[in-house]
Amino acid sequence: MNAPAEPSINWQSRRQDKQRRMASLEGIADGPIIPTDSIQAALERLLRSGDKVVLEGNNQKQADFLSRSLGALNPDVINNLHMVMPSVGRPEHLDLFENGVARKLDFSFSGPQSLRIGQLMEDGLLEVGAIHTYIELYARLFVDLNPRVALLAGFKADREGNIYTGPSTEDTPALAEAAAFRDGIVVFQVNEIVDDVSDLPRVDIPASWVDYIVEADQPFFIEPLFTRDPRLITDVHVLMGMMAIRGIYERHQVQSLNHGIGFNTAAIELLLPTYGESLGLKGKICRHWALNPHPTLIPAIESGWVESVHCFGTELGMENYVAARPDVFFTGKDGSLRSNRAFCQLAGQYAVDMFIGSTLQVDGDGNSSTVTRGRLAGFGGAPNMGHDCGGRRHSSPAWLDMKPDDHLLSKGRKLVVQMVETFQDSAKPTLVEELDALAMARDYQMPLAPVMIYASDVTHVLTEEGIAYLYKAQSLEQRRAMIAAVAGVTPIGLKRDPAVTAQLRAEGLVAYPEDLGIRRSDASRDLLAARSIGELERWSGGLYEPPAKFRSW
């Protein structure tokens, strides 16, 4: 036996460091409560330059008061923070980098801030660690991206620090756990502090995980990100939706699924009670969902199509509707939604039959990306839900239907459907020779290109022209011909050979609407169960409360 080599190691350095930082808040904090107007002084004492800091940027819940307070710190005192953020959605998130308080960024989704991230990188003010899918980022919090401080958001806290997150629990449990259980400092902004735990609707995060709470100067920002106004659904979306239902959902018996957030999939949701009903599919497809509470799902729910919906987060205006449908949604004893992105992403990865979503670019092989020149849009959840999970060991009819042969060592696979119109607008083809993501990778010298979904994971491409059943392709060449056959007049589509396309249709590798028994002339908005937000509200019996921007009636 060798003697212990370094008996003098201090094994409690993180805990002691935390105690020192917290001790410096004496006179500022009252127990766990930081007064609203003392937040900057508190953050300057709790943080050290270079710290890894989790900041809750989320889809529907923002630690925006903490973010703004962080951005107002003196960069001579606190600088070079390494920010770990699921979603970088707010302008103030990037002010941190502009003023030097932060330097490095690991994130998942940037959305509206994607252009500015690229600019800050070019200006040398922001260094990207990596872009992740959501649960990949959470996973790293427990390995090599563990935070010293977590700045999080909830609806309410009691004076002990028990947290009610509200219906947007979202990423909070994962972010809080990673900090709370490795001597990180957990700070929650809340809209309201109540006296006693019994005054909270429920406890989502126990006080023993929380160090500080602060009442925000105003309730956190929230917007209806996933509300799609049915007025903007076109006849083409309806046609594509009919093809999806007939040529994919019905054919493969898709019982559990995730939908993207585009108008295409909103059209499918609104076709289930009409076109789907006419096909006799109720109770046979689309029973279990991993999905935010999309308003366009209301008619399908009200018509009895939907057995369960587990949610990543919430959707503004859907609070009362969700609370009134507890058989369908996951809710707490208080009646409000309990969302959880980690578990919903796991559901979308491991438990559902299908992921179907849109994208901005697809190449001739079937790789796709939402990155366009200069815009680092991030990934969100798509890479996780849009890949065939190699760890899956249970089967379902749809999953088994993807088996290439009957060999016992052959597996089924998840259906990963890319549903795109061949053109974004008259000038921008969706199907392209090379993804902009590759140029981006070359420009920024990234170790791998920001591809959203890889060709090897895609089982179907669906355009307004037809469906390519890629999982049946016997070769890369055949796969390319199948994609070209549904690529319209894009550069990819123009290369196709009509004789080959006819052969692919004859063999069932490609299906056009008429091959599925769908008449293009039937594809009309009249088929939608609701054609406006107002009709969605009426379907809900007034429970859905559309945000002002959607109230056009």
Place this chain on the structure above:
Amino acid sequence: MNAPAEPSINWQSRRQDKQRRMASLEGIADGPIIPTDSIQAALERLLRSGDKVVLEGNNQKQADFLSRSLGALNPDVINNLHMVMPSVGRPEHLDLFENGVARKLDFSFSGPQSLRIGQLMEDGLLEVGAIHTYIELYARLFVDLNPRVALLAGFKADREGNIYTGPSTEDTPALAEAAAFRDGIVVFQVNEIVDDVSDLPRVDIPASWVDYIVEADQPFFIEPLFTRDPRLITDVHVLMGMMAIRGIYERHQVQSLNHGIGFNTAAIELLLPTYGESLGLKGKICRHWALNPHPTLIPAIESGWVESVHCFGTELGMENYVAARPDVFFTGKDGSLRSNRAFCQLAGQYAVDMFIGSTLQVDGDGNSSTVTRGRLAGFGGAPNMGHDCGGRRHSSPAWLDMKPDDHLLSKGRKLVVQMVETFQDSAKPTLVEELDALAMARDYQMPLAPVMIYASDVTHVLTEEGIAYLYKAQSLEQRRAMIAAVAGVTPIGLKRDPAVTAQLRAEGLVAYPEDLGIRRSDASRDLLAARSIGELERWSGGLYEPPAKFRSW
């Protein structure tokens, strides 16, 4: 707009059903507390025949009092339960099926009960839904396997129902959340009920997720499942460990990893402070771990090799050691370990460079399984951690080192290493022509064979003969030749052509110890940092308290 089709749907049927069941406990339960000796009466009222029931069978925490109580119910009253269990490790788990209380089983791991599961299936008493990897089972709880009742275990509760799980938090948060937030009934057995929340070390599960608590008749069963006595590590294990460190960890710069639970990987843990140190690798490899607190990791921790360990569960005897090393382990404010299998499995899937583990059978292509005729052992976590996660979008040096070429659309991959001796014993080769799992699938007419890790995911096979760098194979034929080259005198190994093997070694596709600069004569137990449990205890400064069965000095 179509009118709502079924305005008379009752959307609160689950909640009302829960209320009815709970109302029937009036006179039995005192608030959330069920008296110990009333548990059977309570379960008979809370359950309905055919219910989906989650029962916490875990590695280190068992709802065994609840399980025994369930097994004692009258099957004329409660029968045909559909059990959802991560781990089916206790004999009483299967008594449920023998007496007819339960009928269907969805599970992940069965271990010692694997033979009896097969027998019960043959007797027509038990129907297997599916066998899952752990987080796959959790994922289904939020989709199509949502439970009506969850029977869980913790160390302590207060009288409100706040739960301290103890250091084995394990699966509990996932199981509790799935039931608590869809009007399921959550029942916790605890070893002790304390008066007030302030009497709990910490709160792991808030009372607002919990319906009932019951003090168990005795503390739940726990055993040191993952303790490997260094006395049983052989010179061959040491040789294989040296090859792993030299030919894999050092070569690919493996910084974050999961280890299996065999003696092979225990040998690696004990070689880091000696052989690894002599190679100058400290701080360069093996910095972050997703791993239970293996006692054989103590010397590496004490020597300063290990920056962090996130744990699935705990290990009996390691409580005080873990509590004294909070810089390394994830602990709560109370000082005790916080484990969490869902997040640790996510870490092992999405965030680590490498999975390395042993198995019982490997075929000539590299598929592996722990199933042998008649034994349905289950999967545990290996399929999740032992596959290349297609959703990963961040890179690391080791991951990038697996890239097949420099194309921007090529990805890196996780290192998945199968580390096996060519024979299990003199009669049983590990490398076989066909996995027993295939015969099993045929016998039981399973929709897919119970394969633990598929060949397409395996990057390296390491035997006492050498390392096959399978990720470099250019064809299936070459891959097979590489495996044969390290397969010794098994049926697979005997087929190899010495000239081909020489060529594979020359090209660096296969490495024998001498190719790695390792002399077989150096591979001795003397190299182990600890050669007994007693030496591990001394490394720990007396903090590690070996269970009685390991106290042989």
